[in-house]
Amino acid sequence: MNAQGHSRLARLAINNEGFAFDPQTGESFTVNETGREILNQMVSGQPMEVVSMSISDGYAIEHREVMSDVRDFFEQLRVLGLVEATS
C-alpha cells in the first residue's frame, strides 16, 4: 500500500504542536501528536505499511489496529486533497 501524489503533502509546513500550513493554498490543519508523527513520516516518503509499523512499535499497539487507523487517517488526507489516491 502506498501514497501517490505527495507533492502537496510535501510542501506542508508542520510545527511541533501539530499545526500544518499549506503555503500554496493558504489552508491550515491541526493534527494530534500521533497524526503529526504519521504526517512527518509520509512527508519523508515512507509507505503506509512502514508508517503503521513504526507507530505500532513506538506505542506498543497491535499492528493490525494501527494499520486500520493509519488507513482512516490517509483517507482523511485524501478527502482534504492532500494526497491523491490509495492503492
Add this chain to the structure above:
Amino acid sequence: MSKTIVGVTGINASDNPAPGIGVAKSLKRDDANVTVIGLAYDAMEPGIYLDWFIDKSYMIPYPTAGDRVLVDRLLYIRSQTGMSVVIPTLDSELPFYIRVADELRSHGLHTFLPDEKQFRLRDKQRLEKVAASAQIRFPKQYVINSTIALAHIAPELGYPLMIKGGVYSAHRAEDLQEAMAHFSLVVAKWGYPVIAQQVIVGEEMNVIGVGDGYGDAPGLVAIKKMSTTGFGKIWTGVTVDHPQLLEAAKRFVRNTRWRGAFELECIIYGDDIYLIEVNPRFPAWVYFATGVGINLPAMLVKRALGESIDEDIGYDPGKLYVRYTDERVCDMRTFQNMVTLGES
C-alpha cells in the same frame, strides 16, 4: 532631500473600507517624514480624524462636478501644501485622474495610473481579454440589460450565479427569483449594464502589485481570504506562495504593460486559475502587503516621481492579516473646520 507630500483619496474607513487609509499607513511606514494629505468627499470620512496617518485633510468635489472644478481644487491644495503626488484609490474617480494626468503633471502634481486603454480592461465586460493576457481561465458571463434576458441566460450559467454591477457590487443568487431581486437592486444603485456570471467553486485568492508601465511588476503579493464581512470584504487573510498565480499576474502585467496599482481577483480550483475581476487600484487591504515587506504605495510614489525601485522583492507565505474595529474620540473642531473651511 525635499520632503514628499502625497495626496490620498478614499479615506473612508467604514464597514466597507476604501483603500486610502491602507495607502496612508504604508506611506508612513516607508518614510515617517512623508506628509499625507487626505482628500475627502465628506466631512465624516474617518481618515480625516486619524491624524497619525493623515497629516492634513481637504474636502474635494466629486468627479461629477466636472474636470475643471476638481483640477482647480487639487492645484489649490498643491499651492497650499506642496503636494507633489496624488494617489486616487476609488474606481469611480480614476477616469477623471487619467484624463487630467498630463495637466496635473504640468503643474508639478504627479500620478502613476494606467492609460485609458488599460483602464478599460478593468471593465467587467472585458474580463475575457484580461484573462487571455494572463493566460488563465475566466467564468462564463453575460452582459444583460433586462430581467427577460436574465431569465433567458440563467439556466445556462446554472445556480448559484453572480449578479454584478458594471463597476461596483456583486451578489450571489441561489435561484432565479433571487437573481431578479439582485438585478433590480444593482440597476437601482449602479445603473446598466448588469453582468450575470457563472460561479466558480474553489479557493478565492487575490494578487496585488504595481506595474511599471514597461511590463514589469517589481512587487507582487498573493493572499487568500480566510474570512470576509457581509460585503465580501476581507476580515482575515493569509499570504500564499502560489507560483502559477504569481506567474499569471506577471503575464498580465507584461502583456498589458500595466502602469500603476492593480488587483487580480481569482478563484483557484485544482490546477485551474479563473480570473473573476480586475481592479485598477489598490484594494483596501493593501497594508497587508506592506506588513509582509512589499510596500506597494511607496513603490508607486517612487515611480510617480520617476525614481527607481528595487526589483522582485519576496515575502513569506503564512503571514496572517487581521482587521479590527477601533474608536477615535477627538475635538469637534476638526469636523467644524472641514464643514466650514473645507480643510483641517
